[in-house]
Amino acid sequence: MPKTTKKGTAKQDELPSTLQRSPKKAQRTFAKAYDSAMDSYDDEQRANQTAWAAVKHSFEKVGDRWAAKEGGRKGPSDAQAAGGRDTHRETKGGVDANASKGHLMELAKKLGVSGRSTMKKKQLVDAIQKANGKKTAQARKKEK
Template sequence: MPGREELPSTLERSSKEAQRTWIKAHDSAVESYGEGERAHRTAFGALKHTHEKVGDHWERKEGGRKGPSDPRSARPRQQGGRSGEGVDEQASKAHLYELARRLGVEGRSRMSKAELLDALRKENRSRTRSSRPSARSR
């Protein structure tokens, strides 16, 4: 199935550039691996090289920086590791603080970089959950 028809909700709320990146990588992965989870993982891996998750959508990385956003996306799946869940672990603490400020994360001024990363992941999950149609209709 074409990527445009399988676009995740977080990408529906994102820029056309983020959507194009995901769709192109997804469709290429479907040709190589077939439809399914692997095609989706591949598409998100490609997206994470240029974009980061902010709340319930994806934005271009700080300064247009390219590259894997977390150690897991930089190595083969079999080697494991923790996913950054779209938060760019390579970003500066100042950038992470600014994202936390935009998202209204409480206590951010006293947080270390690791704590900011965790708080942003948690806030992103919360906002994504509350933005889904099934959550709004309850």
């Protein structure tokens, strides 16, 4: 089922909940990439993977929604995204593992991650990923 309208805007009821709470650009990116991938591959799983990869290229997960990467930076968010389709590495759940440590510290502070000042970059990424998961679960609970 197409995720965009005839005008090219994203259909809200077809978007994952985290994207429904995100900027319109993130919604359009997902919807258009999904529709294009369905036209090319006719495989829902592959279309979903392609659409999420497109979102993660320009956006990062912050709490229960997606936000533009710092400074408008674009590119892969983690080792899995950098490797491509046949790569089997650990994904970071939308956290931009390639962001600066300073940026990760800001996100950790915003999300209320305790002990962040003593964490190494990898630990920060993991802590942010965990905090994002909690925020998303809370938001989904509210929706019900």
